[in-house]
Amino acid sequence: MQRMEVRPLIAIVDDEESVRRALGRMLAASSFTVEVFASGQEFLDSLRLRRPQCVLLDYQMPGLTGRDVQRRLAQSQIRVPIIVMTAHDQPALREQCLADGAVAYLAKPLKRERVVEIIGEAIGLRTVPVLRPASET
């Protein structure tokens, strides 16, 4: 039997430091390994070194937007599940992101249970330690 990594690597890409820190803490406390990036370019550069299991991508960023990152990833044929997060909850945007290949589109602020659930689905984790039963909110 192949042993799965108990703590998958999640990348968080957001231009706000407080958001990075908070979300990093949140996911770390949820038994994920977290790596935070301040910009899309930084994230893309890091992909040479290692690939995360999932990436939490902020949409509204200066420089490379979330969409640009999505595209780059698609162009480079790098398959990483992308969860787009944004402060704007606009249906048109949602459609676009999902069409571009995102697995989910979440409006800020993010609920922990929802994020963890989606991440779990995205990386197909069967043995993610669920510390708390998922509750519907």
Added chain:
Amino acid sequence: MFNREADAGPRTSSLTAASAGHGDAALNRTLARAPASAWLPVLGAATCVAVAYFLAARLGSELRLPGTHVSVVWLPNAILLSTLLLARRRNWWLYVAVLLPAHLLAMQPISEIAAIRAEIQFCANCATALLGALTLSAIVPDFRRFERVRTAAAFILVAGIFVPLVTSLLLAAALAVLDGTAAFWLTTAVRTLTNSFANLTIVPLVLHAAAWIRAGNHTIHVARTAEALLLATSVTILAYLGFLVPQSFGEHSLILLYAPFAPLLWAAVRFGVAGACALVLVLGIVALWAALNQIGPFMPQFGGPNVVSLLVLLAVTAMTMLMLPAALEERTALERADAISKARFSTVFEHHIMPTIIWNTDGRIVDGNASFFELTGYSRADVTRGDLITTELIRPVSIPGLTGPVMQPVNLNKDFGPVERELVVRDGTCIPVLVGGCRFPGRSNEGAAYVFDLSSLRRAEAGRNRAEMLHSAVLASIHDQIAVLDQSGVIIEANHSWRRFVEHSASRDFERASVGDHFIRTCSAAASVGDAVAGTLLRDVQDVLGELATRRRLEFSRETADGVLWQEICVERLHRPEGGAVITRTDISAQKQAMTEAREQKQQLAHLGRAAVLGELSGAFAHELAQPLTSILGNAEAALQLLPRTPELAEIHEILHDIIKDDVRAAEVIQRLRSMLARGEIQREPADLNQIVRDVLALARSDLVTRNVSVSLQLTPRLSRVSVDPIQIQQVILNLIVNSCEAMAELPIGERELRIETHAMAGHAECVVADRGRGIPAEQLERIFQPFVSSKKQGMGLGLAICRSIIEAHGGRLWAEDNRDRGAAFRFTTQAGL
């Protein structure tokens, strides 16, 4: 009553006082009591008459018919007759009274019988004179001058024949009783003839002398006086030669008898009645004296009858001498009158401003006046040559397109006109004229005609017609409805549009008024049954007609099947002396529609603008807030996860610190947003809050009308100015109004009342916007001002929040209250006073 006294002497004041309202008898009585000074001239005259009477009586008694008491030259009666004719009736008694002693004195009666005879004679004389005077004044009104043949003839008949004959017969009869009938017929004949002769000579002479004296025009013509004297002396000489010493001429003596007649006739022609009578008198006396004394041609063999025939001759001569001058004078007078009449006619004819002509039945124009020549351009020479023919000059009116005369040519044989014709003037042009005329009376073949130039009249008519047609055409073509009222409010004229509207589209009573209707009454009747528009219109019309205003305007709308129609009615003063007004109705629905649309667009634009801004802002807002919220949530969730595992407390500390930091950041974002929404730079200026309210209402009017919301304004007058950004305050008020309207959307139309008030409070001004809608529950009164709280389906709920932020940026407060009766009231304050 006064006419009789027209030639009276001096009057007294008692005359005028007493005569008012009294009869003639009273007047006479009053006059009889006049003072003595009035009688002096009369007494004087009476004395003169008495003297003349005495002398004449003496002469008469000398020239008596032999064997009788009858005198052949008895002038006293004639003298008395003249006197009575000249004197006033009321004085006659005086003259008679004065003459009685004169008569008696003259007759010198020696015996009783002689005295009685004298008295009888005197009575007869007076009777003769009285009868003559009375008859003459009755038959011949104007006997004083013998200028008319008729007068002379009447005088001759009365004074020359009738009176002497009648009285002589009576006298002779009376004396025959006394003396017997000896020589009855002789004495009668002699007396008749002698009285006749005396009357016919003395009376005209005296009357003429009296008239001459009264006329006062006493210029002495030397030539004429010399001529008179010549005549007098020649007659006297001829009389002397002919009657007194004819025997010295032998066989020529008879011819000398006729000689005096030549100068006599000459005197009649040249000196009229007076001259002729005087000479006949002188001649007569001389002849009679000669006859009585049987000298000259009167030989003794012929005796008494000589005298009678002589008297006949003299009487007839006197009659002729009266008639001849009368006839001559009559003709002269006629000629003079004729000359005057001709002169008058000539003057009138020549100077008349109406062109006039004298025409002849043969067609020629015989004469024309100056106006005629001026009008036609012809000259007198043309007339004299006989070139102007009436039928050529005066033509029937020509009507274009019609050949031949339309009317009958002027018929000169009888009176005609006025008829319209055309006059051909010298240069060939035709003038429209009015022609009329008549033939001269009598058997004249001439007449007069006037020619009245109608050209200026026609031009004026044509001008007026053109003006009227233009006026009508203009009125008819004007799209607006126009009606003209006279000063009393009656419609005297209305154009085509007005009438069409009345026929087809009028729905309210006052709209049906048309020409002839009393507009004021129609409006007042409509107003009395509740038509408010009619009431306003009535007041406007009355103000304009009463000169309280020159122009009034009102707008009103009404629902029709085609939608809302707006009409504008203008009442404007008619500037003419008789007054009046002009009412203009214009359909302004299109304009109103355009204005409403423009306002709506402006509002929408404003809304959109703000919405766009808000839309943009909300994106930024949402984003700005989402970030710290995400951090806070993430941190909190992390802490919750960590706590059961007994984490490092330091890490919890950190988490809590971050949470606080993010919260503070979020608050800053909201604050920034607030100030951004308030647009940061508020442009303050001194503004009148009342005016701001009115401006907002002007903007919102179409909305309010569409929603059928009525506005009740209670603005405190003379509100002191406030330092605000008027546009932002406007937006606050507008927002409140829109909210209030939406709150009342479900109320019945008549109950949608919006109340806006302004108050002056201590230190600030306050504005209230209240409605009668659903009202606000107490627990919501503050919540509604929070952002994202809305009762509308599609509202973001930012309106009130933004309003509050604006007001607070101005240093004021905005809050809501529940209305006492129903609905809600929003109040805000601004700092007052500058």
